[in-house]
Amino acid sequence: MIFRVFAREELKKLFDAMASKNKIVGPVEIARDHNGKPLFAFNEVNSFNDIKLDYTTTKLSAKKYFLPYKEDLAAFRMDENDWQKKVDYNISEPFIFFGLHACDINALNKLDKVLMGSVYPMPYYAAKRKNMFIVGIDCTPQPYCFCRSMGADTALHGFDMFITDIGEKYFVEILSDTAFNFLKNIRTAEPIEADHIHYMKVASEKNKKFTAHVDTTDLTKILDMEFQSDVWKQWGEKCLACGSCSKACPTCYCYGVEETVDINLRGAKKTKKLYSCNLIDFAEVAGGHNFRPERHVRLKYRYYHKHRGFVEAYEESLCVGCGRCGEACLANITVPEVIASVRGEEN
Amino acid sequence: MDAGLVRTYLGVPLYRPKVAFFEFSSCEGCQLQLLNNESSLLDFLALVDVVNFREAMKEKADDYEIAFVEGSITRSDEAERLKDIRSKAKVLVALGSCACFGGVNQLKNRFSLDWVKKEVYGNSPVETEPVRPLGDVVRVDLKIFGCPVKKEEVEKIVTNIAVGKAVAHPKYPVCTECKANENICLFDLGEPCLGPITRGGCDSWCPNSRFGCWGCRGPAEDANVEQLKKIMKEYGFSEDTILDRLECFGGFSAFADTLRKSGEKNKGTSA
Numbered sequence: 001m002i003f004r005v006f007a008r009e010e011l012k013k014l015f016d017a018m019a020s021k022n023k024i025v026g027p028v029e030i031a032r033d034h035n036g037k038p039l040f041a042f043n044e045v046n047s048f049n050d051i052k053l054d055y056t057t058t059k060l061s062a063k064k065y066f067l068p069y070k071e072d073l074a075a076f077r078m079d080e081n082d083w084q085k086k087v088d089y090n091i092s093e094p095f096i097f098f099g100l101h102a103c104d105i106n107a108l109n110k111l112d113k114v115l116m117g118s119v120y121p122m123p124y125y126a127a128k129r130k131n132m133f134i135v136g137i138d139c140t141p142q143p144y145c146f147c148r149s150m151g152a153d154t155a156l157h158g159f160d161m162f163i164t165d166i167g168e169k170y171f172v173e174i175l176s177d178t179a180f181n182f183l184k185n186i187r188t189a190e191p192i193e194a195d196h197i198h199y200m201k202v203a204s205e206k207n208k209k210f211t212a213h214v215d216t217t218d219l220t221k222i223l224d225m226e227f228q229s230d231v232w233k234q235w236g237e238k239c240l241a242c243g244s245c246s247k248a249c250p251t252c253y254c255y256g257v258e259e260t261v262d263i264n265l266r267g268a269k270k271t272k273k274l275y276s277c278n279l280i281d282f283a284e285v286a287g288g289h290n291f292r293p294e295r296h297v298r299l300k301y302r303y304y305h306k307h308r309g310f311v312e313a314y315e316e317s318l319c320v321g322c323g324r325c326g327e328a329c330l331a332n333i334t335v336p337e338v339i340a341s342v343r344g345e346e347n
Numbered sequence: 348m349d350a351g352l353v354r355t356y357l358g359v360p361l362y363r364p365k366v367a368f369f370e371f372s373s374c375e376g377c378q379l380q381l382l383n384n385e386s387s388l389l390d391f392l393a394l395v396d397v398v399n400f401r402e403a404m405k406e407k408a409d410d411y412e413i414a415f416v417e418g419s420i421t422r423s424d425e426a427e428r429l430k431d432i433r434s435k436a437k438v439l440v441a442l443g444s445c446a447c448f449g450g451v452n453q454l455k456n457r458f459s460l461d462w463v464k465k466e467v468y469g470n471s472p473v474e475t476e477p478v479r480p481l482g483d484v485v486r487v488d489l490k491i492f493g494c495p496v497k498k499e500e501v502e503k504i505v506t507n508i509a510v511g512k513a514v515a516h517p518k519y520p521v522c523t524e525c526k527a528n529e530n531i532c533l534f535d536l537g538e539p540c541l542g543p544i545t546r547g548g549c550d551s552w553c554p555n556s557r558f559g560c561w562g563c564r565g566p567a568e569d570a571n572v573e574q575l576k577k578i579m580k581e582y583g584f585s586e587d588t589i590l591d592r593l594e595c596f597g598g599f600s601a602f603a604d605t606l607r608k609s610g611e612k613n614k615g616t617s618a
Binding site: 030031033034039041059060064069070078080081083237238239240241242243244247248260261262263264265273274276279280281295328330331 | 354355356357358361387390391394502503505506507509510512518519520522523526527528529531532534535536537542543544567568569571574575578
């Protein structure tokens with residue numbers, strides 16, 4: 001692993017070097033909430049000043065750039081007695097994520113396993129994933145962050161460079177030759193002993209700031225045992241079945257496909273839309289039978305996929321502990337509270 | 348009827364049903380929605396043979412298969428006319444919130460008819476009844492929700508009917524589409540919104556413009572109204588704010604009635 005350090009004012013130069021030839025997506029402030037708190041989102045940025053690198057958490061994850069909420073998988077052109085199909089993976093140029101937190105990088109690593117690691121990779125995802133360059137940035141744990149419990153508070157791979165603010169300097173970890181070459185545009189130096197000490201201090205300070213936790217000890221077994229637990233019904237009573245949790249989640253990838261015919265009958269489209277297992281008809285099949293008509297059963301299914309099924313398949317949870325689902329939920333259903341209740345603990 | 352207009356789909360000529368449009372007590376805005384997008388109007392007319400559409404043409408015929416009916420029923424002669432339409436149409440479609448739920452018109456049902464007549468017509472009273480949705484008078488085969496209906500949705504439904512695809516409404520609430528549109532949640536901005544309980548399909552039309560949902564499409568299929576009432580309270584909105592929205596279009600009438608009665612009871616005990 002290659003480490004470098006650079007002075008604070010060099011960061012803008014690095015951004016400018018990247019932005020001169022590339023599309024950049026980064027965290028920006030989009031509004032203030034009714035308490036005056038800033039709300040963040042990932043958007044395309046043109047100027048370093050628009051980026052908020054000290055952002056807390058974006059309300060929605062960055063997934064619209066690799067798993068769009070709505071995406072045309074194919075377009076059809078229909079002539080008199082014939083038709084033609086056109087497939088577009090919907091990416092026209094490579095792009096740079098400037099300022100992803102460790103949880104969101106880990107989310108991409110998990111999605112890679114499902115969408116690129118299987119026998120049938122999803123080309124729409126792969127095309128975007130292979131064309132992204134990622135600059136990670138360190139963060140400050142928020143009251144809803146439990147990434148440390150999920151082992152997602154640091155990213156080991158899946159990015160090109162990762163920047164940590166260590167006070168007077170930035171400490172950068174380099175994982176790709178593209179990143180190494182980008183850094184030639186600015187003045188960097190080998191870290192000295194004092195930089196290492198500053199880095200370790202920042203890391204240990206960060207660890208002290210986590211307040212939300214999820215106990216994952218034996219969780220797959222406990223979820224199995226508590227399949228019929230009444231706590232699911234209590235959470236189901238609160239659930240609005242609106243799917244906001246899945247929409248905010250960086251790893252929820254379930255979707256539906258709809259085929260529509262243009263009103264002029266000359267064209268048609270096959271469109272993929274991200275769906276949620278909390279929506280009423282998620283498990284409705286042809287003929288109208290619904291395997292999960294009850295809210296609490298659907299809510300439970302989402303937790304079982306994240307914290308049990310995925311763990312059994314990949315030996316890691318599908319949850320990165322970013323806390324977005326709980327923040328998006330108007331009914332205040334949060335992962336730490338749900339898991340604690342299943343374990344019979346007060347959170 | 349111009350035979351040259353008949354469309355083919357993958358080489359197969361499509362059956363072009365005769366359709367008629369009618370309105371009862373309403374603003375006729377839903378019908379206007381269908382007319383005000385000129386770019387697709389001719390394609391729309393190629394799929395169906397419109398034989399009766401007062402807002403768009405002067406010809407009138409009673410020979411139709413599909414009747415699109417806008418508005419609610421507020422007079423006895425309207426009920427008779429609707430029954431006549433039903434007897435002639437193979438398929439009757441309720442077009443818009445008034446036809447589906449009574450719409451804004453049904454707000455008058457909260458008051459005594461005498462008071463309503465006096466308030467609106469003064470000394471020249473006219474006959475009026477409590478507002479009823481079409482389904483309370485005749486059998487309705489398909490409901491198209493919204494105040495107004497969304498033109499794209501109606502066009503999709505008509506296209507699906509023409510090519511023989513099933514017509515299905517979203518069962519999920521507005522939030523599902525609102526999040527996909529990356530809107531800021533109106534609750535975060537301190538605004539009330541019925542998005543979590545209202546049927547989607549409108550592509551979160553109002554929240555896209557930072558305007559909270561008023562529930563014009565009626566309840567989603569698993570609407571958790573009780574929970575939303577609690578949430579509205581936590582966010583500091585009064586019961587009247589919730590009630591105003593729940594009763595505005597009539598889709599939530601059962602919930603609104605319960606809430607209104609409990610509110611009156613509470614006021615009674617505190618007085």
